[in-house]
Amino acid sequence: MISFLLIGPAVIYLFVWMLVPLAMTIYYSFRNYNLIRPTFTGWAGFANYAHVLADPDFLAAFINTLVLVAASLVLTIVLGLFFAVLYNNEHVFGRNILRTFAASPFFIMPVVTGLIWSNLMMNPSFGLLAALWRGLGLVPIDFLAHFPMPSLVGIVTWQWTPFAMLVLLASLSGVPEDLKEAAGLDGAGAWKTFRHIVLPQLARPLYAVVMLESIFFLVIFGQIYVTTSGGPGTATTNLPYYIYLQAFSAYDIGAASAGAIFAVILANIVAIFLVRMIYTNIQEEA
Amino acid sequence: MNKMSWPGKIGVNLLAWLVSVLMFFPIFWLILSSFKTNALAAAREPAFIFSPTLASYVNALIQSNYWHYALNSVYTAVGSTLFCVVLGVPAAYSMAFRRSKRTDFTLLWMLSTKMLPAVGILVPIYIVYKNLHLLDSALGLTFIYTAMNLPIVVWLLYTYFKDVPGEILEAAEIDGASLLDNIVRIVMPLALPGIVSTGLLAIVLAWNEAFWAINLTSIHGSTLSVFVSGFKSARGQFWANMSAASTLSVLPILIAGWFTQRQLVRGLTFGAVK
Numbered sequence: 333m334i335s336f337l338l339i340g341p342a343v344i345y346l347f348v349w350m351l352v353p354l355a356m357t358i359y360y361s362f363r364n365y366n367l368i369r370p371t372f373t374g375w376a377g378f379a380n381y382a383h384v385l386a387d388p389d390f391l392a393a394f395i396n397t398l399v400l401v402a403a404s405l406v407l408t409i410v411l412g413l414f415f416a417v418l419y420n421n422e423h424v425f426g427r428n429i430l431r432t433f434a435a436s437p438f439f440i441m442p443v444v445t446g447l448i449w450s451n452l453m454m455n456p457s458f459g460l461l462a463a464l465w466r467g468l469g470l471v472p473i474d475f476l477a478h479f480p481m482p483s484l485v486g487i488v489t490w491q492w493t494p495f496a497m498l499v500l501l502a503s504l505s506g507v508p509e510d511l512k513e514a515a516g517l518d519g520a521g522a523w524k525t526f527r528h529i530v531l532p533q534l535a536r537p538l539y540a541v542v543m544l545e546s547i548f549f550l551v552i553f554g555q556i557y558v559t560t561s562g563g564p565g566t567a568t569t570n571l572p573y574y575i576y577l578q579a580f581s582a583y584d585i586g587a588a589s590a591g592a593i594f595a596v597i598l599a600n601i602v603a604i605f606l607v608r609m610i611y612t613n614i615q616e617e618a
Numbered sequence: 619m620n621k622m623s624w625p626g627k628i629g630v631n632l633l634a635w636l637v638s639v640l641m642f643f644p645i646f647w648l649i650l651s652s653f654k655t656n657a658l659a660a661a662r663e664p665a666f667i668f669s670p671t672l673a674s675y676v677n678a679l680i681q682s683n684y685w686h687y688a689l690n691s692v693y694t695a696v697g698s699t700l701f702c703v704v705l706g707v708p709a710a711y712s713m714a715f716r717r718s719k720r721t722d723f724t725l726l727w728m729l730s731t732k733m734l735p736a737v738g739i740l741v742p743i744y745i746v747y748k749n750l751h752l753l754d755s756a757l758g759l760t761f762i763y764t765a766m767n768l769p770i771v772v773w774l775l776y777t778y779f780k781d782v783p784g785e786i787l788e789a790a791e792i793d794g795a796s797l798l799d800n801i802v803r804i805v806m807p808l809a810l811p812g813i814v815s816t817g818l819l820a821i822v823l824a825w826n827e828a829f830w831a832i833n834l835t836s837i838h839g840s841t842l843s844v845f846v847s848g849f850k851s852a853r854g855q856f857w858a859n860m861s862a863a864s865t866l867s868v869l870p871i872l873i874a875g876w877f878t879q880r881q882l883v884r885g886l887t888f889g890a891v892k
Contacts, residue, residue, distance in 0.1 A: 334797065338712035339724060342705045342772055349765035350731040356742035418634050423627045430638040432876050436645055439875030441826040443847045444864045448644045450850075451857060452651060458660040458857070460647060466662075490644070498883045499891055540890035551735045554828030554843065558850040572737040576833065579741055589741050596738040603733035607726055610889045614722050617892075 354596070360589035367583035380590035390591060392566040393574035397598070399481060400488065400570055401549040405542060407489040412496025412541070413534070417526070419497070420504045431501070438494035442554030449487045450476055450559040480560050480567040487555055492548070496541050503537040504530070536609075543606040550599050571595045645872070652861035659857035674862035684863065687845035690756045691867075694841055695824040697756075698763035699817050702771040705764070707813070710775035711801050715787060725776065729888045732769040736829050747834060755839040759831060763824040770885045771820055777884065778812030779805055815881040818874055822882070825871050842867040 364376045384390045418424065419431040437445070453460050454475040462472035475483040507530055515525045553572045556562060562569035562577065569577070571591065579588035622630075651659045653670035678684045713721050743762065744753070752758030786808075787800050795803070806813065828843040835844060846867050849860040875882070883891070 335712050335716050335718060338708040338716070342709035342728070342768060343724065345705055346728060346731050346765060346768060349762065350734055350739065353739035353742040353746075354734065356746075357738055360741060415637055418630065418637060421630050421634070423622050424630055424634040427634065430634050432879070433638040434641040435879060436642055436872060436875070438882075439822065439826070439872045440645065440868050441828065441843055441846065441871070443828045443843045444648070444868050447846065447849055447860060447864055448648050451852060451860065452647055452659075453644060458662060460664055463662065463664045490641070494641070495883075495886070498879055499887060502880075502883055503891060537891045540887060544887060544890060547733050547735075551737060551829070553737075554832070554847075557828065557832060558847050561850075572735065572829070575737045575740065579744070580833070585741055585745070592735075592738045592741065595735045599733055599735045599738075603730060606733065606888075606890055607730050610729060611722070611726055613889050613892055614725065 357589045357592050357596075360585055361593050363586055365585040365589075367585060376586055380586040381593075383587050384590045384594070387587075389566050389569065390574060393569045393571050393591075394594070396481065396566070396568060397550065397570040397595075400485060400552065400568075401546055403481075403485045404488040404492065404549050405545055407485065408492045408496045408545060409538065409541060411489065411493045413500055413538075415493065415497040416500035416504055417530075420501060431497075435494040435498055437491050438498075440491065442491065442552075443558050445487060445491050446555040446558035449483075449490070454483060476560055477564060480564060484556065484560065484568050487559065488549065488552060491555070492545065495548075496545070499537055499541050500534060503534055507533045540606075540609060543602050543609070546602045547599055547606070550595065550602075571598070645868075648861050649865050649869075651857060652865045654858045654861075656856055656858045659861060660855070674858040675866070677859055678863045678866055682859075682863070684845065684866065687840055687842045688866075690759075690839060691825055691841040691843075693756045694759045694763055694839075695821045697760040698767060698824050699771075699820040701760070701764040702767050702820050703813065703817060705768060706771040706775050707801065707806065709772050710779050711805060713772075713776045714779035714782070715784060715800075715805075725773065728769040728772055731765075732888065736766075740833060744834065753839075754835045754837065756835075756841075757839070758834060759839055759841065762830050762834070763827060766827070766830075767820040767823055770823070770888070771816055773888060774816040774819070774881065774885050775809070775813065777889075778809045778816070781812075782808045815878055816885070819878045819881045819885050822871050822875055822878060 361380050362376055362378075364372050364374050364379070366372050415434060419427050419434070421427070424430065440448075451459070454462075456462050456472050456474035456477075459472075461475070465472040473479070511529055512525055515529050520528070551572055552570060553576070556568055556570065556573050560568040562573045571594065575588050575591045575595065578584050578591055582588075650666070652674055653672070654665065654668060655671055655673065658665050658668060713725055747753045747758050750758075752761070782805055786804060790800055790804055825841075826843070827841075828847070831841045831843045832847065835841070846860075846864055849856065849863065852860050
């Protein structure tokens with residue numbers, strides 16, 4: 333009873349603010365509901381889902397989401413691992429300060445991140461990269477117009493590599509030093525030691541980072557909103573942005589809700605594995 | 619100790635410096651641009667050395683509505699964090715010291731709500747807010763930020779509370795301490811550094827939030843995320859103003875972030891990494 337008084341408020345709060353709205357989204361997804369057609373009501377069956385699935389923009393958004401998540405995952409993890417190993421090296425002078433500077437992009441508001449890159453860096457006339465390109469005797473590129481998705485992946489990678497780096501760095505410092513030493517004495521080179529001693533120790537944290545980042549990357553919004561607004565065309569429209577457009581430009585609440593359910597399903601596929609992993613960790617500690 | 623040759627040592631040092639400089643450079647460039655004139659900030663030849671001006675800061679702090687948005691940011695970030703602590707401390711206390719069969723399940727369920735994409739609940743929240751007149755209000759944002767950060771706060775507080783030895787609480791109970799005494803007089807002071815850094819992390823996350831701020835507010839309840847995103851179509855114009863407004867919006871949180879790196883990793887990995 334007392335336990336309920338202690339935990340209850342937090343549980344009820346989350347229930348009211350997360351699960352009730354989720355149930356409402358499911359409900360709306362089966363309703364005819366359009367803010368600019370007030371007489372269009374009643375049950376829709378699977379019509380909203382059919383509508384969304386038949387919409388080429390939705391398919392584009394779905395694929396864009398997968399591309400954005402997958403490409404950013406690969407880049408942040410490869411770079412994050414490289415940075416982590418680098419800053420874990422005890423011969424690096426002032427590595428804590430250097431690491432802090434390298435971690436900084438993660439604390440910048442996504443909206444400001446978008447502004448820095450789309451304006452100060454990537455603007456084809458006044459941007460720093462344009463100046464660099466001219467300096468090299470090349471014609472400046474309008475990155476966001478001609479390579480929208482790779483540019484967005486680059487921006488997300490800049491912001492999120494620090495996350496992978498910090499998580500892996502915390503795990504790296506847990507690799508026993510004598511294990512590495514023993515490998516060194518046995519004649520293993522730096523690469524072999526890394527490949528056979530360090531990397532296996534990082535298997536679990538790497539697995540965790542993949543899933544956590546997948547969940548965070550599925551909901552990227554701020555960077556897209558200020559850089560490309562989902563364009564050109566639908567080139568950088570991901571699921572959150574598509575649903576935002578359906579709800580607030582097309583006012584189609586039913587279709588927006590059906591689209592949202594797809595986003596939830598996508599996240600759940602990852603979440604199942606993540607929850608299982610967290611559960612094992614809690615069990616091992618208890 | 620790993621043996622490393624001299625060229626190797628110089629090599630890793632150069633590499634480490636290069637990585638740090640490259641990663642930080644866009645932020646440095648933003649700050650530098652904020653001290654330029656609007657014309658110089660968008661000059662075709664990038665200026666590294668120039669006579670700095672505070673004109674853009676004066677513009678941001680006096681002529682624009684910066685303070686309106688900044689106050690909303692403070693209000694929503696601090697307000698939601700206080701709500702999270704008030705709701706989270708008793709919950710984490712119960713999970714750490716009054717474990718039952720359902721504790722792990724509850725904790726796991728809370729963390730799993732963090733994996734629900736925000737867009738999955740956007741439409742109902744928008745419609746309910748419209749009916750409750752919570753649209754475009756800082757209070758409405760505060761409520762949703764509380765829900766957004768509560769799982770992380772409970773989880774982090776739980777890990778900190780677990781480090782408080784249970785014997786102290788048992789001894790206090792024998793001396794007649796009430797549950798409230800235990801929480802307020804014993805656990806909270808002992809776990810104070812943990813509570814403070816958890817709160818700091820919650821502030822950082824709420825401050826930087828963009829999705830809800832952009833979708834639920836337009837003017838009255840808008841935070842700095844919305845203010846700054848107003849510069850999104852500044853193609854070469856007002857770049858110094860944009861940079862100053864951005865710098866003012868990110869600098870306090872960047873510094874807070876530097877001090878919460880560890881909590882951040884702990885909090886955002888939900889216990890998936892030990």
